[in-house]
Amino acid sequence: MNREPVRHIGPEELAEQGRFAALVQAHHSRPRSYHIVTYGCQMNAHDSETLAGTLSGMGIANAPRREEADLVLFNTCCIRDNAERKALGNITWLKEIKKKRPHMLIGVCGCMMQQRGMAETVLKQYPFVDIAFGTGSLYRLPEYLYLAVEEKRRVIDVSREESTIAEGLPVLRESPFKAYINIMFGCNNYCAYCIVPYVRGRERSRRADDILREAEALVADGVQEITLLGQNVNSYGNDTGEIPFAQLLRRLEATGIPRLRFMTSHPKDLSNELIEEYARNRALAPHLHLPVQSGSDNILAAMNRRYDVRTYLDRVDRLRAARPDIGLTTDLIVAFPGETEEDFQQSMALVERVRYDSAFTFIYSARTGTKAAGLPGQVAPDVASERIERLIAVQEGITREVLHSLRGQRMGILVEGASARRQSQMTGKCGRNISVNFTGGHEGLVGRIVPVHITGAGSNTLRGEYIKEEETT
Numbered sequence: 001m002n003r004e005p006v007r008h009i010g011p012e013e014l015a016e017q018g019r020f021a022a023l024v025q026a027h028h029s030r031p032r033s034y035h036i037v038t039y040g041c042q043m044n045a046h047d048s049e050t051l052a053g054t055l056s057g058m059g060i061a062n063a064p065r066r067e068e069a070d071l072v073l074f075n076t077c078c079i080r081d082n083a084e085r086k087a088l089g090n091i092t093w094l095k096e097i098k099k100k101r102p103h104m105l106i107g108v109c110g111c112m113m114q115q116r117g118m119a120e121t122v123l124k125q126y127p128f129v130d131i132a133f134g135t136g137s138l139y140r141l142p143e144y145l146y147l148a149v150e151e152k153r154r155v156i157d158v159s160r161e162e163s164t165i166a167e168g169l170p171v172l173r174e175s176p177f178k179a180y181i182n183i184m185f186g187c188n189n190y191c192a193y194c195i196v197p198y199v200r201g202r203e204r205s206r207r208a209d210d211i212l213r214e215a216e217a218l219v220a221d222g223v224q225e226i227t228l229l230g231q232n233v234n235s236y237g238n239d240t241g242e243i244p245f246a247q248l249l250r251r252l253e254a255t256g257i258p259r260l261r262f263m264t265s266h267p268k269d270l271s272n273e274l275i276e277e278y279a280r281n282r283a284l285a286p287h288l289h290l291p292v293q294s295g296s297d298n299i300l301a302a303m304n305r306r307y308d309v310r311t312y313l314d315r316v317d318r319l320r321a322a323r324p325d326i327g328l329t330t331d332l333i334v335a336f337p338g339e340t341e342e343d344f345q346q347s348m349a350l351v352e353r354v355r356y357d358s359a360f361t362f363i364y365s366a367r368t369g370t371k372a373a374g375l376p377g378q379v380a381p382d383v384a385s386e387r388i389e390r391l392i393a394v395q396e397g398i399t400r401e402v403l404h405s406l407r408g409q410r411m412g413i414l415v416e417g418a419s420a421r422r423q424s425q426m427t428g429k430c431g432r433n434i435s436v437n438f439t440g441g442h443e444g445l446v447g448r449i450v451p452v453h454i455t456g457a458g459s460n461t462l463r464g465e466y467i468k469e470e471e472t473t
């Protein structure tokens with residue numbers, strides 16, 4: 001178990017990084033452009049926004065194509081074997097480009113780098129990689145660049161510093177009207193299959209005041225939707241003894257943010273207060289991502305999830321009673337070691353019972369160092385593929401039915417832009433986080449939440465018509 005203490009990065013350390021940033025900026029062979037390739041979950045997406053914020057603050061411009069950038073950063077994920085292989089394949093691809101552009105700097109960061117020995121392996125096997133660093137030391141990017149540019153050194157940060165909290169880092173948002181806020185980092189749950197607790201450090205919550213200040217600044221900047229991030233947001237505050245998650249949501253509502261989301265929730269920690277909050281908090285979007293992983297009590301126990309199917313279903317029912325329009329989504333793993341056909345049937349039955357809007361389904365992937373990697377009863381790959389296909393087919397049918405049942409409703413849509421398929425239509429997301437393409441809108445609606453009448457449904461999107469606001473009362 002990881003017992004590394006939480007370390008707050010102080011103003012002196014950030015000021016030191018500011019000095020490195022200035023030195024890099026003044027350097028004749030500094031990188032002029034950057035490109036970040038991001039894998040994995042929203043945590044990584046948001047970390048990339050922080051890396052981008054740091055780089056643009058140093059006067060380095062974003063390059064839309066990686067082969068044209070002076071600095072390419074790969075922000076990696078190691079949740080499953082294929083995530084790792086994809087990253088390594090893309091890093092290898094860049095080797096040929098770098099032969100023609102030898103000044104190019106290549107950095108690899110993110111969760112993969114936090115695995116024991118991985119950063120050393122990458123530097124050894126990929127000699128064209130210049131910089132490797134982990135998830136807890138993003139704030140030191142200016143220093144790494146300084147060492148690479150000024151001292152022409154290959155930089156490898158193997159301090160395995162993961163349990164840090166750094167406040168006040170610059171963020172360059174992907175979207176002008178949607179934002180992420182990290183409310184906590186790390187995970188203490190040690191689900192038997194999962195690598196995250198080993199690569200993201202122990203659970204640590206940010207102070208509520210820091211979170212609120214960040215939210216207020218985003219609201220003042222015109223942000224319409226905030227997604228709170230944490231591996232297990234329901235245990236927010238457990239480590240600091242400050243306010244619990246439901247109260248944090250209440251205080252965030254008071255900032256005036258029109259739409260509030262969060263992920264991810266662990267079912268075992270879903271409190272009654274949070275269920276009640278769904279009934280009263282008008283900023284909270286009618287959506288909850290509640291990963292169930294399996295519908296078999298035996299498998300849930302082997303996964304160390306610490307809830308059973310009955311408890312899960314009870315919470316689902318109470319959520320729906322509190323907020324009848326709530327849309328649920330989930331994650332499911334098939335072929336966990338020891339999963340029998342009967343266990344799998346129970347996952348199918350659970351999906352039919354809950355009727356999720358959609359589900360992310362994964363074939364179990366053994367991760368070195370986790371408990372499940374050493375379990376007997378690994379399921380054969382052909383059985384695993386056959387199971388996941390059956391599960392996907394069932395969920396696709398349910399998704400179609402759920403979407404059709406939403407016809408006739410009037411929904412608030414946060415407009416993102418013109419529809420990629422039909423330029424005459426606009427597209428955006430409803431509170432349930434489903435994409436809606438609609439007619440009657442225009443570019444001026446982008447970044448606003450507008451009323452749309454739902455008229456039809458496809459396999460995973462809705463269709464609708466804009467209700468002109470002067471017509472609404």
Ligand code: SAH
Nearest residue numbers: 193194231264291331332333362363364365
């Ligand atoms: N903290 C989140 C999930 C993080 S990982 C939570 O607890 O729900 C996202 C999803 O990846 C998990 O919900 C799980 O379904 C899947 N996953 C994690 N480790 C996996 C593994 N070793 N093999 C297959 N899927 C995995």
Ligand code: SF4
Nearest residue numbers: 187189190191194196
């Ligand atoms: Fe992984 Fe479980 Fe933590 Fe989620 S709660 S990150 S699945 S260990």
Ligand code: F3S
Nearest residue numbers: 040041077078079111
């Ligand atoms: Fe991947 Fe790390 Fe997220 S392992 S899923 S990027 S926390």
